[in-house]
Amino acid sequence: MQFFVDTADVDEIRDLASTGMVDGVTTNPSLIAKTGRHFRDVIKEICAVVSGPVSAEVTATDFETMLAEGQGLADLAPNIAVKVPLTWDGLKTCKALSDDGTAVNVTLCFSVNQALLAAKAGAAFISPFVGRLDDIGHDGMELIDEIREVYDNYPDLDTRILAASIRSPSHLRQAALSGADVATLPPGVLRQLVEHPLTSKGLDAFLADWKKTGQTILSEN
DSSP states (O other): OEEEEEOOOHHHHHHHHTTTOOSEEEOOHHHHHHHTSOHHHHHHHHHHHOSSOEEEEOOOOSHHHHHHHHHHHHTTOTTEEEEEESSHHHHHHHHHHHHTTOEEEEEEEOSHHHHHHHHHTTOSEEEEBHHHHHHTTSOHHHHHHHHHHHHHHOTTOOOEEEEBSOOSHHHHHHHHHTTOSEEEEOHHHHHHTTOOHHHHHHHHHHHHHHHHHTOOTTOOO
16 A cells, blocks of 8 residues: 655655655645645645655636646646546546546545546546545445445556545554555654554563663674
């Protein structure tokens, strides 16, 4: 499974990327707005930090403007994945951009039928929002299971399942067990993945025992 980090904070991305745990980045207009910086500057900087796909989202809702925005975004860097909403105009834009060789991330997916439409339109990624489904009393992970099963029924579909709206390490675990190809995680959730109380307890015990020896690894005395 690949990990994408869901943020527009370049310093955070740079720090996490140094661990080797960041395979890509997802952004949206809301995340970019929080930086207080110009959209294009932020996207170009992120693309310079991360070699994997960087999802940059269009803001238009009609096909012609979405396509123009998508083409403009694709010109910013070779690792841009243009993010479009799962609407008819978004699917038309996905088809046009993907036919031109641009990777497209179709976002705001909430059903298997929508996921099938995105795959047929040539999407490189489909982004089911599991957390938002949970918020309204549905089982978001069930959607990942169903999309995985349907995509696997048709080997000619090469759209990758990008589990989005991940809220916790438990969400990530379930997405991995369900066969999601990618999970996009807020930085805080990605950092939580390393934590376990037994790891901390074991480390404390090792360090306490080592301290009793009075030795240091870098000294011969």
